[in-house]
Amino acid sequence: MAHATPTLEENMMDPPRGYEEGAGVYNEKLGMWVFLGSEIMFFTALIGSYIILRVAHPEAWKPPGEVLNVPLTAINTFLLICSSVTMVKAFAAIQDGNLAGLKRWLIATVIIGAGFVGVQVFEYIHLVNDGFVPSEGLYGSTFYTMTGFHGFHVTVGVICLMYVTWRAFQGKYSAADHRGVEVVGLYWHFVDLVWIILFTIVYLI
Amino acid sequence: MPTIKSSVAGHASATGEAHTHEMSFLRKYIFSTDHKIIGIQFLIMSLVFLLAGGVLAMVIRWQLGFPGQAMPGGGVLPDTMAPDGIVLPEFYNALVTMHGTFMVFFAIMPLLVGVFGNYLIPLKIGAPDMAFPRINMASFWIAVPAGIMMIAGFVVEGGHAAAGWTSYAPLSERADLSGVSMGQILWCISLIILGLSSILGSFNYITTVINLRAPGMHWFRLPLSIWALFVTAILVLLAMPILSGAIIMLLFDQTIGTHFFGPAQGGQPLLWQHLFWFFGHPEVYILILPAMGFASDIIANGSRKPVFGYASMVFAILAIAVLGWGVWGHHMFMSGMNPTLGTSFMISTMLIAVPSAIKVFNWLGTIWLGSVRFHTPMLHAVAFVSMFIIGGLSGIFMASTPVDIYIHDTYFIVAHLHYVLFGGSLFAIFAAITYWYPKMFGRMMNPFWAKAHFVLTFVAYNFVFFPMHQLGLQGHMRRIFDPNEYEFLQHLQGLNTFISISAFVLFAAQFIFAINFIASWFVGEKAPDNPWDDNGLEWTVPSPPPHGNFATIPRVYRGPYEYSSPLVQEDFLPQNRELPPQPAGSAAHT
Numbered sequence: 186m187a188h189a190t191p192t193l194e195e196n197m198m199d200p201p202r203g204y205e206e207g208a209g210v211y212n213e214k215l216g217m218w219v220f221l222g223s224e225i226m227f228f229t230a231l232i233g234s235y236i237i238l239r240v241a242h243p244e245a246w247k248p249p250g251e252v253l254n255v256p257l258t259a260i261n262t263f264l265l266i267c268s269s270v271t272m273v274k275a276f277a278a279i280q281d282g283n284l285a286g287l288k289r290w291l292i293a294t295v296i297i298g299a300g301f302v303g304v305q306v307f308e309y310i311h312l313v314n315d316g317f318v319p320s321e322g323l324y325g326s327t328f329y330t331m332t333g334f335h336g337f338h339v340t341v342g343v344i345c346l347m348y349v350t351w352r353a354f355q356g357k358y359s360a361a362d363h364r365g366v367e368v369v370g371l372y373w374h375f376v377d378l379v380w381i382i383l384f385t386i387v388y389l390i
Numbered sequence: 391m392p393t394i395k396s397s398v399a400g401h402a403s404a405t406g407e408a409h410t411h412e413m414s415f416l417r418k419y420i421f422s423t424d425h426k427i428i429g430i431q432f433l434i435m436s437l438v439f440l441l442a443g444g445v446l447a448m449v450i451r452w453q454l455g456f457p458g459q460a461m462p463g464g465g466v467l468p469d470t471m472a473p474d475g476i477v478l479p480e481f482y483n484a485l486v487t488m489h490g491t492f493m494v495f496f497a498i499m500p501l502l503v504g505v506f507g508n509y510l511i512p513l514k515i516g517a518p519d520m521a522f523p524r525i526n527m528a529s530f531w532i533a534v535p536a537g538i539m540m541i542a543g544f545v546v547e548g549g550h551a552a553a554g555w556t557s558y559a560p561l562s563e564r565a566d567l568s569g570v571s572m573g574q575i576l577w578c579i580s581l582i583i584l585g586l587s588s589i590l591g592s593f594n595y596i597t598t599v600i601n602l603r604a605p606g607m608h609w610f611r612l613p614l615s616i617w618a619l620f621v622t623a624i625l626v627l628l629a630m631p632i633l634s635g636a637i638i639m640l641l642f643d644q645t646i647g648t649h650f651f652g653p654a655q656g657g658q659p660l661l662w663q664h665l666f667w668f669f670g671h672p673e674v675y676i677l678i679l680p681a682m683g684f685a686s687d688i689i690a691n692g693s694r695k696p697v698f699g700y701a702s703m704v705f706a707i708l709a710i711a712v713l714g715w716g717v718w719g720h721h722m723f724m725s726g727m728n729p730t731l732g733t734s735f736m737i738s739t740m741l742i743a744v745p746s747a748i749k750v751f752n753w754l755g756t757i758w759l760g761s762v763r764f765h766t767p768m769l770h771a772v773a774f775v776s777m778f779i780i781g782g783l784s785g786i787f788m789a790s791t792p793v794d795i796y797i798h799d800t801y802f803i804v805a806h807l808h809y810v811l812f813g814g815s816l817f818a819i820f821a822a823i824t825y826w827y828p829k830m831f832g833r834m835m836n837p838f839w840a841k842a843h844f845v846l847t848f849v850a851y852n853f854v855f856f857p858m859h860q861l862g863l864q865g866h867m868r869r870i871f872d873p874n875e876y877e878f879l880q881h882l883q884g885l886n887t888f889i890s891i892s893a894f895v896l897f898a899a900q901f902i903f904a905i906n907f908i909a910s911w912f913v914g915e916k917a918p919d920n921p922w923d924d925n926g927l928e929w930t931v932p933s934p935p936p937h938g939n940f941a942t943i944p945r946v947y948r949g950p951y952e953y954s955s956p957l958v959q960e961d962f963l964p965q966n967r968e969l970p971p972q973p974a975g976s977a978a979h980t
Contacts, residue, residue, distance in 0.1 A: 203943055204517075205608065207601035212521040215601060219593040223627045230635025234650060234661055242656040320647030323656045330642060330650075 213368045221375050224338075228379055231334060235327045235386070245323040252317050252324070254308060255388050261304045262384045265339075268297035269377045272370045282360035284353065291350040291366075294373070298343040305336050328387060335383055338376050345369050421531070423523035424937055428530050429509030430830060433823075435530075435537060436500040441904070442541070443492035446485050448897050453477045453485075455890025457872045457883075470549060479871045480569065483552035484544070486869050490555025491577065494677070495584055496537055498811060501819045502680040503588070503626060504533070507595050507619045509830065513928035513935060514616050516604025516944045516966075521597040529590040532583060539580040543573040551577035554869065556670070559651030559662040563643045571644070578641040585634040588626050595623040604927070604966075606946030610704070611965070613926055613950040614697065617704050618683025621711045622676050629672035636665035663725055667718035675714040678778075678810060679707060681818030682749055685771045687950070688821050689753055691924050692768030693760030694961050696951040699752040706745035706752075713742045723791050724798045732791050739789035746782055750775060761954075761961075765922065766840040770821030773848050777813025781806055784859065799869075802862025808855045820844070820903070827907075828921045832933045833914030839906045846899035853892035857885050923962045925950050930964055 208215045239246060249255060271293040278286030309329075312318075319329040349369050352358065358366055419427060452461045464475025471481040508526065512519055520526045543550040550573040553562035557577070565571035599620045603612070612620075639650040640662065649655035651662045690697045697703060719727060719735035727735075753775045762768070784806040788794045797803065820843075827835050862868075866879055873879040873886065920929040927944050928935070944966040952963040957972075 203605070204601065205603040205605050205946075207603065212597050212601050216522060216593055216597040219596050219627065220589070223589050223593065223631050226628050227631035227635050230632045230665060231639075234635075234639065234665065237661055238650070238656065238658065241658065245656050318647075319642065320649070323649055326642070326648035326650055326657075329646075330639060330648065334638070 211364060213364050214371070217368045217371045221371065224375065224379075228334075228382075231331050232382070232386070235331060238323050238327060242323055247324060249389055252312070252315075253328070253388050254311070257304065257308060258384065258388055261301055261308075262380065264297050264304075265301050265377050265380055268294050268301070269374055271297065272373050276363070276366050276370050279353075279358050279363040279366055280360060284356065284358065287358060287363075287366065288350065288353050291346060291353055295343060295346045295350055298339060298346060298373075302336055302339055302343065305332065305339075331383055331387060335376070335380055338379070342369070342373050342376050345372065421527060423519070423527045425508045425512050425520045425523070425526060426830070426935065426939075428526055429505050429507075431530050432500050432504035432508060432533075433830075435534070436497050436505060437904075437907075439492050439496035439537065440498075440501070441900070443489050443497050444897055444900065446489040446492065448894065449477060450482070450485050450489060451890040451893040453482055453871065454873070455887045455893075457874055480549060480552060482871045483554075483869070484550040484570075484573070487551050487554050487557075487577075488540075488543075491540065491551070491581075493811070494555060494673070495581060496540065498677050498815050498819070499588075499673075500533065502677065502815065503619070503622060504530070504591060506615070506680060506684065506822055506826070507591065507623065509826065510615060510928065511595055511598055511619060512602070513829075513931070513939055514613050514926055514950075515599060515602060515607055516927050516940060516946065517598060517602035518938045518940065518943075520594050521602060522594050525590050526594050529587045529594070532587040532590065536580045536584040536587065539576050539583070543576040543580075546572040546576065549573055556666055557640065557662075558666075559640065559643070559657075559659045560653065563640060563651045563662075565644070575641065575644055578637045578644070581637055582634050582641070585630045585637075588630045592623040592626040592630075595619060596627065599623075604944045604946050607965075608946075610701065611946055611949045613683075614686035614700070614703050614707075615680070615683035617707055618679045618686075621707050622679045625672045625676050625679070625711055625714070629669045629676065632665060633669040633673075636662060636669065639665075660722075660725060663722050664718070667721045668715075670721065671718040672711075672714045674810075675710055677815050679710065681774060681815045682707070684818045684822040684825070685753065685774045686749075686756075687924075687926070688767045688771040688825050689756050689775070690951045690953060691825075691922055692763050692765060692771065693757045694763065694953045695756055695760040696949075696953060697752065698755030698758075699748070700949065700951065702748055703752055706748045709745040710742060713738060713745070717742065720789055720794070723794045729791075736789055736791050740786065743782065743786060743789075750779055750782075766835070766837060766844060767821045767825035767922075769841065769844045770817050770824065773844070774814060774817040774821060777809055777817060777851075781809030781814055784809060797862055799867060800862035801858040801866045801868055804868050805855050805858035805862060808858070812851060812855065817848075820847070823907075825922065826928075827910070828917030829928055829933050829935070831911050831914070832917050833910050834917050834921065835910045835914060836906050839902055843899060843902040843906065846902065847896060850892050850896035850899055854889055854896055857889055861885060861889075923960070925952055925962050925964045927965055930966055 271290045275287050275290035275294060278284075278290055317325055317328075319325050346369055349365050352365060418424075422428060422431075449461065449464075452459075452464075458476060460475035461472065461477065462475070464472045464477070467475070467481075470478075471484075472478060477485075508520070511517075548565070548570045550570070551557065551562070552568055552570050553574065557574070561568050562574055565574070568574070599612075599616065639648070642648040643650055643652060643657070649657040651657045651659055653659060686697055686703060717735060717739045719731060720739045723732055723735075757772070784802070788797065788803065788806060824835055824840055827833075861882055864879070864882060866873055866882055874883060917933045919931065919933055921933075922929070927940075927946070930944065931939060931941075945968070946965045947968055948963065948965055950965055952965075954961045955963045957963065957969060958967075
């Protein structure tokens with residue numbers, strides 16, 4: 186029963202070759218799921234603190250819509266959800282071996298993701314000009330920390346998507362191997378999901 | 391069918407040199423993706439921090455043993471720290487803060503997780519490397535700037551962070567209260583970066599253990615060290631981001647004027663404590679679980695017997711890891727807590743004594759009636775068990791709210807935490823280093839000097855920390871600059887001086903280890919493949935193992951603790967040795 190030692194490439198096959206049965210998925214996908222567990226705990230720390238502070242000092246928060254521009258952010262939220270759809274489309278395309286479709290849908294996702302960050306920057310500039318800054322009581326503290334770190338995650342996601350798009354243009358993905366697309370997609374959907382929670386508790390409640 | 395590339399067989403030649411000698415020095419030893427090199431890099435970095443943390447402890451002990459006297463050699467310190475060698479109170483606060491920070495985050499944690507997680511996991515499960523070698527490399531090179539930043543805090547204006555390693559708000563949050571601004575900011579940024587490094591490392595370990603076990607390496611054939619490292623990685627993965635989130639809020643409070651922890655604008659200092667200890671208590675088990683795993687491996691080897699109650703050991707690890715999430719409040723009995731809540735934290739904390747005791751009795755059961763080999767790692771491992779018992783029992787004192795109220799924030803706590811962190815973790819680390827040193831460097835450590843280091847450390851260590859229980863019961867506060875300012879503590883000066891002199895001996899004894907470690911690297915006796923007659927897969931490959939670890943992927947037939955098996959003549963039976971089929975009826979032993 187002598188197997189040759191698997192190369193690192195063979196480690197990363199779906200599932201890895203030559204080993205005891207593991208999670209049944211390839212390493213990057215398992216790794217991303219595990220990493221997202223860590224991300225959940227990070228956002229839990231921020232959201233948990235927000236809930237505790239808000240319950241203790243409800244008077245520090247203004248009614249929804251008084252300070253924050255809810256319609257603008259609602260449109261932005263819709264955009265981000267759309268980008269999840271385009272991401273799914275990109276993944277579906279490459280599963281069928283449609284490289285052109287992959288490129289098209291990835292570019293759409295990058296543009297919408299970057300647009301989301303752009304709108305958020307625009308929103309920040311307006312809020313700061315109106316005097317709503319991070320040192321503005323608990324409201325400002327929690328608003329900027331939570332949305333800021335989400336924006337940071339979206340930015341990282343856009344950079345990763347740009348890398349995947351670049352690799353798509355080099356023809357690195359196929360119907361047989363499209364791990365990069367799937368893994369970045371998992372991250373992207375997670376970031377999207379977190380925003381739906383943040384939008385609800387920061388803007389709407 | 392998987393296609394095996396022809397280059398693979400070449401790379402896996404017995405010496406492994408066919409593949410490795412093509413690599414430049416920089417790729418092979420500095421920016422290496424080989425888990426063994428990364429483990430050794432972590433080892434060197436964290437031993438340097440262990441030494442640095444020790445130096446800080448010596449300055450602390452000088453001040454407590456000989457308060458207000460000029461420290462020998464203290465003249466080299468600038469006037470902002472110790473004018474004429476006399477330690478300033480502000481500097482003393484930075485000393486206790488940084489001693490804790492260095493030891494917890496930059497010495498013990500990387501020694502357990504960074505070093506041995508990296509080095510042992512692929513070797514012991516039969517994998518050629520980690521699942522993500524480049525992310526593994528990144529996790530080390532992200533930790534380096536974090537370490538540099540943490541050291542740099544000593545030379546910035548205002549001195550280093552001085553709010554304790556727990557950085558309780560509002561002291562840590564407002565520069566006008568502590569007099570420290572840049573030092574505290576560097577402390578925050580450094581730990582955020584280090585947290586990222588830990589998270590990158592841990593999801594790599596988890597993926598590797600789940601997906602890359604050699605054929606036949608079932609979950610219940612994993613060595614207990616790997617079980618412990620795997621569960622620890624899960625704790626790191628889930629606890630570190632809580633700390634990162636809390637420190638980011640603290641950093642924003644300091645720099646951009648948010649109000650998370652400042653009470654003036656509605657922030658809550660207690661929120662910091664909850665977040666910190668929600669991370670901090672799983673962290674305590676991060677610092678002890680791998681140590682338990684190493685001790686299990688080494689005690690079975692030294693006793694030449696299978697680990698007693700392997701399955702109960704695994705379930706005890708899991709139970710500790712789960713219960714560890716529900717006990718953080720026992721750090722906060724004195725912070726203002728509903729007594730009912732305090733009682734529930736008291737009960738959950740005491741519950742952890744159950745799996746801990748299961749492990750202790752299993753270790754004793756493993757040694758019981760064994761033909762014990764007292765090699766250096768075994769000595770350290772037995773010291774680990776006995777010191778962990780003392781540390782565990784004093785933990786029960788503090789878990790009981792009525793007792794804790796009396797001994798809270800006294801030297802009793804200092805004694806307890808050093809019995810588990812030094813007596814527990816560090817002895818297990820010494821056991822692990824002396825045990826796997828031959829595999830890492832291909833040479834044996836000098837056994838006489840290794841044992842001399844053990845004896846001196848063990849004796850001096852107990853002289854340092856056991857009397858601290860007594861100090862604490864008499865009301866001696868922790869982190870106190872000069873106990874003589876209180877009349878009721880003045881009669882304890884003699885005990886303090888005794889502790890300090892013992893501490894200097896303890897510190898000096900570590901140089902035996904350091905010299906042995908460095909000298910053996912160059913002139914030590916060449917190590918055989920399996921110097922300890924161990925069953926683990928790492929001992930079936932050359933010392934040090936070649937790049938890619940295994941010439942052929944090993945097949946595993948049994949658990950790692952088949953010592954003194956009646957099936958073979960030797961008293962050990964490696965996990966990958968295939969035995970001829972047993973005649974019917976004689977299989978009862980397996």
